[in-house]
Amino acid sequence: MTNTLHYLAGFGNQHLSEAHPGALPQGQNSPQQCPLGLYAELISGAAFTAPRHSNLRSWVYRRQPSVVVxxxxxxxxxxxxxxxxxxxxxxxxxxxxxxxxxxxxxxxxxxxxxxxxxxxxxxxxxxxxxxxxxxxxxxxxxxxxxxxxxxxxxxxxxxxxxxxxxxxxxxxxxxxxxxxxxxxxxxxxxxxxxxxxxxxxxxxxxxxxxxxxxxxxxxxxxxxxxxxxxxxxxxxxxxxxxxxxxxxxxxxxxxxTPFNVVAWHGNLxxxxxxxAHFMTIGSISFDHPDPSIFTVLTSPSDTPGWANIDFVIFPPRWMVAEHSFRPPWYHRNVMSEFMGLVLGQYDAKPEGFKPGGASLHNAFVPHGPDSEAFAKASTVELAPHKLDHTLAFMFETRYRLKPTAYALQGGQLEASYADCWRGLADQFKP
Structure with missing residues (x-):
């Protein structure tokens, strides 16, 4: 991709942009005649009466309207x-x-x-x-x-x-x-x-x-x-x-072409x-904090705190917690977690989880570090350490995720995934 592109900064901002001088109408959204012979069209991403802070819409000024199809x-x-x-x-x-x-x-x-x-x-x-x-x-x-x-x-x-x-x-x-x-x-x-x-x-x-x-x-x-x-x-x-x-x-x-918008303004x-611009936050004393501190974007539901979707990333970051098991703990969660790996290794599955792969742990399905990760994290010297050259992510949702027939029969499902925990033996020493 060689062309230099320009951008407008700020999530949810009211932006305005024109690819030809004078294409944006001044003073009103839909004048009787738009500049340069263009057509006005409104794209609404929310109901007209949605609260101002969540009302998404943009006006576009194009060479032909999208009804011509x-x-x-x-x-x-x-x-x-x-x-x-x-x-x-x-x-x-x-x-x-x-x-x-x-x-x-x-x-x-x-x-x-x-x-x-x-x-x-x-x-x-x-x-x-x-x-x-x-x-x-x-x-x-x-x-x-x-x-x-x-x-x-x-x-x-x-x-x-x-x-x-x-x-x-x-x-x-x-x-x-x-x-x-x-x-x-x-x-x-x-x-x-x-x-x-x-x-x-x-x-x-x-x-x-x-x-x-x-x-x-x-x-x-x-x-x-x-x-x-x-x-x-x-x-x-x-x-x-x-x-x-x-x-x-x-x-x-x-x-x-549908890509004939000469100017636009709005927040949709x-x-x-x-x-790489994500400001990570984590423990600087002890214990492993909840992964919600890595949330980039969220789609809320009608129940506060129970998201329709949370998009969570696990980027490079420093690990400094003392007297602590640093990888994710073993847990069962009310949320369902679909996970992918973009690059490098994921600290809870250092060998089994590969870039381009995926995993699913539905609501209250137990999961956590594999046997190798547990053994290493339990005995390693706890000096400050940076997890580098890694990027994992999670689509987390309050609703149960159902795999498709392709997911179950497409040839990439790992039948022996659960074996990664077989080595977690009873170590109780009363």
């Missing part, structure tokens, strides 16, 4: 699943998947989506799905619109250029991208690419409250970058529009974020 027809994509109804009933066992190999032929981002776990219902605005993407080719004259949920994209291998209606984002491993629900985008790849996607059916992702942490810490709003206005110079020509709607994919054609925007 042919009728939609069904599009088959057998590996993309939606909602709890499309998951499989399984025993309350821990599950882990090895990294999925990249395909040998051409496969773009949409064709390469593979759903691993699902819950909730997009029509009820509840729950999520966790997907892998395996892509070897770029979307050229094709765009994707997800009407079911926003998409949090976590690259693991290969850089992406994500073109959206509001501009372009260059995103590489170690960074994330957040694409609002209903916004058209396409993904170009720079070689074989693999990563993870959290599809959020619930409340839009936002920064978590900081509580006793105070005004600074975790992910700072200014480090989230929104794109400046940009449009494809060649407006005319066939374009395929793929829409996810009601759990199904639909396909239509139009004779112009796609963002990129570099996880």
């Amino acid at each position: 042919s009728g939609y027809a069904p599009l088959a994509q057998p590996w993309l699943k939606t909602g709890a109804a499309e998951g499989e009933t399984v025993a309350p066992d821990p599950l882990r998947w090895a990294p999925s190999p990249l395909p040998e032929g051409e496969q773009d981002f949409v064709a390469g989506l593979r759903t691993l776990v699902v819950n909730g219902d997009p029509d009820a605005h509840v729950g999520m799905a966790a997907h892998l993407y395996l892509a070897t080719s770029s979307m050229l004259r094709s765009a994707f619109v997800n009407a079911d949920g926003e998409m949090l994209i976590v690259p693991q291998q290969g850089a992406l250029r994500i073109t959206t209606e509001l501009g372009r984002l260059d995103v590489k491993p170690g960074e994330i991208a957040l694409i609002p629900r209903g916004l058209a985008f396409k993904v170009e790849v720079d070689g074989p690419s693999r990563g993870y996607v959290c599809e959020n059916y619930g409340a839009a992702m936002r920064l978590p409250e900081l509580g006793p942490i105070g005004s600074n810490g975790l992910a700072n709003p200014r480090d989230f970058l929104a794109p400046v206005a940009w449009f494809e110079a060649e407006n005319a020509g066939r374009y395929e529009i793929i829409k996810k709607f009601g759990g199904s994919l639909w396909r239509a054609e139009q004779d112009h 925007a796609p963002y990129k974020y570099d996880t």
Whole structure:
């Protein structure tokens, strides 16, 4: 990805941007005639009467409005699943998947989506799905619109250029991208690419409250970058529009690009974020703190503190706790945890968990360090130590996650995952 891009900083800010001078109307959102012969269009990410602090919307000024499109027809994509109804009933066992190999032929981002776990219902605005993407080719004259949920994209291998209606984002491993629900985008790849996607059916992702942490810490709003206005110079020509709607994919054609927004303003925007900017907080005395201190973004539910989704990262950080077992303790959690590894090692599973792999520990399924990690952490000298060259993450949800048929039968499920705890023998010495 060689082009230099420019960005607008600040999560949730009221942004304004124009790719051509004079394209933004002055003084009102929809004048009788927009400047430069453009069309005004409103994209709402919240109900009109939502409270001001959570009301998301952007005005766009484009060469042709998005209503100019042919009728939609069904599009088959057998590996993309939606909602709890499309998951499989399984025993309350821990599950882990090895990294999925990249395909040998051409496969773009949409064709390469593979759903691993699902819950909730997009029509009820509840729950999520966790997907892998395996892509070897770029979307050229094709765009994707997800009407079911926003998409949090976590690259693991290969850089992406994500073109959206509001501009372009260059995103590489170690960074994330957040694409609002209903916004058209396409993904170009720079070689074989693999990563993870959290599809959020619930409340839009936002920064978590900081509580006793105070005004600074975790992910700072200014480090989230929104794109400046940009449009494809060649407006005319066939374009395929793929829409996810009601759990199904639909396909239509139009004779112009959907990426024809010359100017926009508002607070509904796609963002990129570099996880290297995350301000980690941890114990500087004793004990291992709860992983909630690593929350980057949250989708709240109707019960305070019980998130529809929390997006949590485990980046490089110093470990200094004294007289303490430093890796995560053994635990059973009311929340369900889908975990992935972008790079390096995860301290609780130093050998078994590989970059590009994934694991699932549903509500009250016991989990924690494997036998090797326990033995090492129990005897190692507790000098200050930095966990470096690592990045793991978690999609955590209050609702049970159901694996898909692909996840159970796709060849990467590790049948012997639970063996990593077999060596934890009874050491009681009364």
